[in-house]
Amino acid sequence: MKKLGFAVVGLGRIGKLHAEILRFKIENAKLVAVVDVVEDLARSVAERLGVKYYTDLDKALMDSEVDAVVIATPTFLHRDMIIQSAKAGKHIFVEKPMTVTSSEARDVINAVSAAKVKLMVGYMRRFDHGYRKAKEAVERGEIGRVISFISIARDPGPPPGWAAEPSKSGGIFLDQLSHDFDIARWIVGEVSEVYVIGGNYLYEEIKQRGDLDVVSILFRFENGAQGFIQGTRRSVFGYDLRTEIYGEKGTIYIGSNIDNLYAYGSEKGVVYYGIPWFEKRFLDAYVEELKSFVDAVLNDRDPPITAVDGLRVIQIAEACWRSVKEGKPVTVPRD
Numbered sequence: 001m002k003k004l005g006f007a008v009v010g011l012g013r014i015g016k017l018h019a020e021i022l023r024f025k026i027e028n029a030k031l032v033a034v035v036d037v038v039e040d041l042a043r044s045v046a047e048r049l050g051v052k053y054y055t056d057l058d059k060a061l062m063d064s065e066v067d068a069v070v071i072a073t074p075t076f077l078h079r080d081m082i083i084q085s086a087k088a089g090k091h092i093f094v095e096k097p098m099t100v101t102s103s104e105a106r107d108v109i110n111a112v113s114a115a116k117v118k119l120m121v122g123y124m125r126r127f128d129h130g131y132r133k134a135k136e137a138v139e140r141g142e143i144g145r146v147i148s149f150i151s152i153a154r155d156p157g158p159p160p161g162w163a164a165e166p167s168k169s170g171g172i173f174l175d176q177l178s179h180d181f182d183i184a185r186w187i188v189g190e191v192s193e194v195y196v197i198g199g200n201y202l203y204e205e206i207k208q209r210g211d212l213d214v215v216s217i218l219f220r221f222e223n224g225a226q227g228f229i230q231g232t233r234r235s236v237f238g239y240d241l242r243t244e245i246y247g248e249k250g251t252i253y254i255g256s257n258i259d260n261l262y263a264y265g266s267e268k269g270v271v272y273y274g275i276p277w278f279e280k281r282f283l284d285a286y287v288e289e290l291k292s293f294v295d296a297v298l299n300d301r302d303p304p305i306t307a308v309d310g311l312r313v314i315q316i317a318e319a320c321w322r323s324v325k326e327g328k329p330v331t332v333p334r335d
């Protein structure tokens with residue numbers, strides 16, 4: 001079978017990981033090149049992985065060995081890079097969130113459909129064992145009718161650099177909690193209304209930039225189920241990510257806030273540590289999501305997370321911002 005040739009664009013926290021996965025872990029993929037504006041970084045990653053490097057996307061798009069791109073640059077660059085890649089006829093795997101605004105998301109949907117290329121958004125939790133089993137159990141009717149969805153999402157620390165700027169990242173609702181919106185939609189259904197209370201409790205810098213660091217989102221699904229998500233930008237012991245799906249015949253629990261793989265016992269008791277952040281928590285899921293993108297392209301199928309999925313979570317995040325500003329429940333638009 002033909003291998004799908006990739007260029008990974010943006011070699012920061014997540015891009016470097018995608019490049020390594022494509023180079024070593026996916027049979028039907030061939031990492032052709034890595035791209036970063038920081039030349040030393042691009043060169044060192046390329047040397048380590050034994051591939052070409054470029055310092056701008058244009059050059060990678062002219063490389064005939066490149067069939068697909070992974071866009072892992074800061075979110076505010078996604079729209080233009082997706083459109084450029086689509087026009088060059090390359091398939092696109094874009095890190096979440098797809099774009100910063102729903103208007104940009106619509107530009108992307110149009111460009112991808114005009115160019116007839118495939119696009120998948122990297123909501124990797126859908127490939128994690130716990131969330132996947134939960135989805136299957138709900139679909140089999142094991143907990144009966146779903147009545148509520150509850151999620152706690154507490155990052156160990158604040159967003160770094162550009163991601164602390166809401167105009168570049170979409171702020172807490174999009175940059176952090178769009179993962180939870182995606183899982184809520186995927187397992188329970190479309191979200192119709194949100195009501196948010198939020199504030200600044202943790203970081204002065206986040207407040208100065210107009211973002212929030214603790215938010216509580218109460219919401220309603222179109223099918224009548226209730227939802228609640230609390231997101232915070234600090235968890236001193238590690239990544240605290242837990243979800244419950246409560247149904248008329250039972251409850252599903254996903255995630256844990258202690259790392260069961262290591263504990264330290266003494267006469268004072270047993271000490272468990274927290275879960276490491278996303279790179280470790282979701283390593284298997286990052287591999288599986290890229291495998292599924294490669295399979296979709298090679299077998300000419302729709303990828304499992306489409307540009308419309310990308311748009312929907314942005315619409316929920318935008319409704320959350322409006323709710324905070326207006327201090328009342330807001331209907332999530334659907335078009």
Ligand SMILES: NC(=O)c1ccc[n+]([C@@H]2O[C@H](COP(=O)([O-])OP(=O)(O)OC[C@H]3O[C@@H](n4cnc5c(N)ncnc54)[C@H](O)[C@@H]3O)[C@@H](O)[C@H]2O)c1
Nearest residue numbers: 010011012013014015036037072073074075095096097278
């Ligand atoms: N799925 C996940 O779990 C997950 C985790 C982290 C980040 N992300 C997403 O991935 C994206 C990147 O986030 P990050 O934390 O890795 O960012 P980062 O700041 O760590 O890395 C971004 C990289 O892009 C490079 N870059 C900037 N402009 C460029 C350009 N014009 N051309 C090429 N390279 C350029 C930077 O030099 C940097 O190396 C964001 O959209 C973010 O939301 C997703």
